[in-house]
Amino acid sequence: VSSHQPINTCMLRPLEVPFRYLFGPGPSNVPPRILAAGGRPIIGHMHSEMFGIMNDIKKGIQYAFQTSNNMTLAMSGSGHTAMECAVFNIVEPGESVLVAINGIWGERVAEIAERMGAKVHTLFKTPGGHFTNAEIEQALAKHKPVLFFLTHGESSAGLVHPMDGVGDICHKYNCLLLVDSVASLGAAPLLMDQQNIDILYTGSQKALNAPPGTAPVSFSERACHKMFNRKTKPVSYLLDMTHLSNYWGNDGKPERIYHHTGPVSGFFALRESLAILAEMGLENSWSHHTEIAEYLWKGLEDLGLKLFIKDKDLRLPSVTTIAIPEGYDWKELLAYIMKHHRIEFTGGLGPSVGMVLRIGLMGYNCNKANAAMALAALEDALKQCRKSKA
Ligand code: PMP
Structure with a gap:
């Protein structure tokens, strides 16, 4: 047997990565301590020590998010993975969703929700604009969505959105609040439980300084009630929270069953980045x-x-x-x-x-x-x- 596809000579050159x-x-530069953590020899994704590291990550996220939610974990994937996970698991096809668009992230979430068959309504401002609580309340009353999306740190516009009262308004209309903190977590105050945020996610590669590829996310009791009592299965197998909650030991079952192979090195790095944030406060x-x-x-x-x-x-x-x-x-x-x-x-x-x-x-x-x-x-x-x- 011989191979027919010739080797491209680029593959015989050593890897070159410029300093930037x-x-x-x-992403931001990754400090040596986190790089070293990610460079540790890997272990199996189902080894008990790995579950211990995942438990540490969960505690680290609970601190970073200021939440006591049991349903706290890290996605195997970038911020978009958490975004899709939240929408796919919370919303069923045909349900109404309200998305605040004041930059690219609302646009993306509206498209994700549309693709899975939600009825998408939007609140719109040009980049740099923000929404008053009165505007949000009016739209919630009109569209009666099951989910409202708001970006805390709008990185395409450089805007940090006021959060006070938004969670309370959502709950008054029996709507869950989904917040994107990919660009703001650790940089601008955000208190998941106190601000009544139902689903919060971030990314590893911004203020947390880990390499890209993992994304912390947390779901409130209310959010869990909705996503675990749905009539249809979420469109994605990989992002199904029934499986992910078991993988992260959050479902109360005595055994974790193989679902997918998590990014072991990425989890080492994420653990270290959360430890650095905890040490700093x-x-x-x-x-x-x-x-x-x-x-x-x-x-x-x-x-x-x-x-x-x-x-x-x-x-x-x-x-x-x-x-x-x-x-x-x-x-x-x-x-x-x-x-x-x-x-x-x-x-x-x-x-x-x-x-x-x-x-x-x-x-x-x-x-x-x-x-x-x-x-x-x-x-x-x-x-x-x-x-x-x-
Ligand atoms: N939301 C915000 C606010 C972001 O800044 C980013 C990344 N630029 C994302 C979501 C998407 O994250 P990722 O590129 O890790 O998928």
Whole structure:
């Protein structure tokens, strides 16, 4: 027997990975302690020690989310996996869902819900906008959804959404509240239980500083009641919470049965990232992100730039959006900064493309030295890339 497909010579070269300062909206640089955890020799996904590590992860997420929910776990997959898991398990085809769209993440959730056959209603603002509780209440009364989706940290717009009272309003209308905290967890205050959030998810690769590929998620008792008493099975086998709750030891059954092979190395890294957050303390992490963000915002304004979110209280501390300065090509600015400073900033995403530049300083990356480096790189690019006198 001989093989016919020839080896491409690229496969005979060693792996090359350049160094980059990841100062965009994620992933962020991974600190050595987390890299080392992810580099530990793996064990089996069903070994008792692995279940012990998963139990630690659960405790770490409960702290990070500020919840006592038993139904707390990490998805094998990125933030989108948690997003789909929440929608697929909570909503049955034909049920009404309300999605707040003020950037790309609402757009995505609306599409996910539409694909699984939900009746999707939307509340809409252009990027940078946010919703008042009165607007939310009016839409809940009108559409009577089983689920309302809101993004806490809108990374495409750089907006942190006010959360006070939203959970109470949802419950008044017998609706579950689903919140995306992928870009905000650890950077801006969020209290799952106190704020009456029913389903909360985040990602590993932002302020948690783990590699991409795992996504913490938690479900309230109310959410569990709905998802475990449905008439139809969720469309996804992989994301079915009946199986996942058993895999994570959350269903009270004495034995865990094989469902899928979780990302063992990813779980090691996630455990370590949650341990670092616990050691630092949430309040310290929140205030640290705010302090560095304020330093960055002041520096950007001193460079003559305009911040996209005018109201300081609505600015997401982890991802800052800058209005694209007149007289510049935003793609050229980004390319210049990457080439000459090895720094990644990004442009907008979805509806904010062409509106903003984005700088993210999250977790391990969030310090004054990095903020100063980001400002110096931007100052240099503004000098070098000017197209016209604006
Ligand atoms: N929600 C928000 C707010 C995000 O910033 C991101 C990632 N940019 C996601 C969801 C999706 O996460 P992932 O890319 O890990 O699937």
